[in-house]
Amino acid sequence: MNDKNDFLASAGVNTRLSHIGNSPSDFHGFVNPPVVHASTVLFPNAKTMENRAQKYTYGTRGTPTTDALCEAIDALEGSAGTVLVPSGLAAVAVPFLAFLSAGDHALIVDSVYFPTRHFCDTMLKRLGVTIEYYDPMVGAGIESLIKSNTKLVHTEAPGSNTFEMQDISAISAVAHRHGCVVTMDNTWATPLYFKPMDHGVDISIHAATKYPSRSFRYSNGHGLCQCGPLGTIAGCAWGSWPLRCAR
Numbered sequence: 001m002n003d004k005n006d007f008l009a010s011a012g013v014n015t016r017l018s019h020i021g022n023s024p025s026d027f028h029g030f031v032n033p034p035v036v037h038a039s040t041v042l043f044p045n046a047k048t049m050e051n052r053a054q055k056y057t058y059g060t061r062g063t064p065t066t067d068a069l070c071e072a073i074d075a076l077e078g079s080a081g082t083v084l085v086p087s088g089l090a091a092v093a094v095p096f097l098a099f100l101s102a103g104d105h106a107l108i109v110d111s112v113y114f115p116t117r118h119f120c121d122t123m124l125k126r127l128g129v130t131i132e133y134y135d136p137m138v139g140a141g142i143e144s145l146i147k148s149n150t151k152l153v154h155t156e157a158p159g160s161n162t163f164e165m166q167d168i169s170a171i172s173a174v175a176h177r178h179g180c181v182v183t184m185d186n187t188w189a190t191p192l193y194f195k196p197m198d199h200g201v202d203i204s205i206h207a208a209t210k211y212p213s214r215s216f217r218y219s220n221g222h223g224l225c226q227c228g229p230l231g232t233i234a235g236c237a238w239g240s241w242p243l244r245c246a247r
C-alpha cells in the first residue's frame, strides 16, 4: 500500500472524494485528470499492436479519464472493477443480458425503477426469460420463489418512489445458496449510504445521471450529464463477470 492509500484508508468521506481517482503527479500536478478525447491509439510497432501489449488500445475500451472514474467508483463501492455504459438503464440491462438466457427465470423486486420493469416485460420476455416480481419485504422468504432455473435476483433499496428497504444480506445469502447472481440498483442510496458488496451483492448498479453527476468533482457538477463515459456504472465483485473481477 502506498502513502496515499494509507492516508485515505483512515480519511473521512469528503477527503476521500477529493483524492480518489486522481494522481496529480502523473499529470504535471494538475489536480484533476485531463479529459482524453480519443478513438484511435497509436502503437509503437506491429508486434505491440498484434499482442495488444499496451494499456490503451482504442478510445471506447477506456482512457485515462474513464479509468479515473472507474477507480473512484471502485474505491467507494469496494468493487473489483467498474464498467461504464451510456445510461442508467443500460447499466441495468447489461448484467441482465450477460447472465440471463432463454429458459431462465429471474426474480425482480416489485418496487423496481419502472423502465427496468418495462425492459423485463418487453425485451427479456421476448428473449424467452421468465420474470417474476417479488415483494420487497420478502427477506429470506425469497427461498420459496426460487426455481431450478432461477439465475438472477434483482434488488433495489430504497425502492423507486415507494422507498421500501430490503433485507439485502438475507436475500443475497439465500440467492447464493441456489447459485443465483444478485444485482442491486444502488442509485438511490449511493455507496456513501449503502455498500452492496458488504451485503453479498455481486453487481452494484448506478445511474450516474444522479448522485455522481451532481457530486463528483470529475463531472459537470450540475446534474446535466446524460451520456458519454459518465453515463452509468456497474461495479462488480463476482467471479464470473467477464471483465475485471477477482476481488
Ligand SMILES: Cc1ncc(COP(=O)(O)O)c(C=O)c1O
Pocket: 087, 088, 089, 090, 113, 160, 185, 187, 188, 206, 207, 208, 209, 231, 232
Ligand atoms: C433507480 C434508478 N435506476 C436507473 C435509472 C436510469 O438512469 P438513466 O436515466 O441514466 O437511464 C434511474 C433514473 O432515474 C433511477 O432513478
